[in-house]
Amino acid sequence: MWLLFLLVAAVAAVFSCARVCRAAVAAARTGRPARPPAPAPAPDPAGDDGHAPGLTLYEMAYLSGGPQRLADVVLVLMAQKRRLLLAHTGWATVVEPVAQDPVERATLSAIGPDGQRPIPAVREALVADEAVRAVADKLVADGLALPAAARPGIRSGIRQVWAAALLVVLTAAAAYWMAPPGTDTALLLGWFSLPLVLCLGTLAVARFELHPYRDWATDEGEQRLPGKADPPGSRLPSAPLAPLTSLISLALHGPSALTDPALRAALHSSGA
Structure with missing residues (x-):
């Protein structure tokens, strides 16, 4: 038996x-890359960090935590630029409806015409948006993200x-x-x-x-991330680049790496 x-x-x-x-x-x-890796993009407000050649801030966020992490990054980015208000109760409110790239435009569209929406709903809408899928598709085509x-x-x-x-x-x-x-x-x-x-x-x-x-990155994509194994902010600039430092730490390590307790509470209270 x-x-x-x-x-x-x-x-x-x-x-x-x-x-x-x-x-x-x-x-x-x-x-494996389906085509040769694209050249390093020109500097942009959400992309050039000086530590990951060829990767924008959105791409670092996607490789580290997927579309949900990317959504958190764009929300905090717009909040730091005073275009959004992220309340500790988990609501996102539009302060200035100005977008500087397709992902920011998608964020404003996700919040809707009322100008206010719970962060989980905004995150869910962003994850399914074409602008976020375009970031993912580029990373997959370059062999940095897993399909x-x-x-x-x-x-x-x-x-x-x-x-x-x-x-x-x-x-x-x-x-x-x-x-x-x-x-x-x-x-x-x-x-x-x-x-x-x-x-x-x-x-x-x-x-x-x-x-x-x-997770989300291939082996090559993991190697392109700047110091992901290091403590949050340990290899990042300080002083005049503090907002960028916070965004890079968020992209690599998640909401727990934020130094602003109000932003950290907003993302955590919304289920991040």
Whole structure:
């Protein structure tokens, strides 16, 4: 009977690990540039930071946290320029309806003609907007961001490996409990350790090798980000460039890196 449990555990482990491997190979292939990388863009209010050649502020935000992070960056950017008011209660209010780029225009459109809207609703509208998709498409074409179709494959595959590891443990316990008297339980558990080691080994490799693909950036895109592994602001300018420093920290590390408590409360209170 325990051989049947072992067969089930082995099939589940092999199938789930093979799925992760196939998804990783597909991600690596789709992550290669489809065309030569574009030259560094001309400086723009939301783009030139002096630390990531060829990446705008919006692109850094997308590679670090996806379209939701990009939406947070443009909201804070417009708030720092006094064109929006972000309340600690999680509402965005238009102060001056002036946009300097397509993403800012999309932000004003997302807020709507009433001039006020909850930040979660604005963020949701921005994520689906054509201007944000254009940023993502450019990064994907340059091989810096993973295509949307490839991300769920690895994520779901890793979840399946976790489920297979749990199944191995459960089947091993059931086989141990149902083993007839005189069965060599050490040998029995030793056989079940093989699919368990396979699952845990795959998870360990995925943890260290596939982390860029589980997020938004490819390996190349991850390398283009300026000092993402450093503490917020540790490699960024200070003094006269404090607003830009705050925006770069937000793009790389999320709302918790903001130094302005009012802005941080506005984004966190809205579910960021």
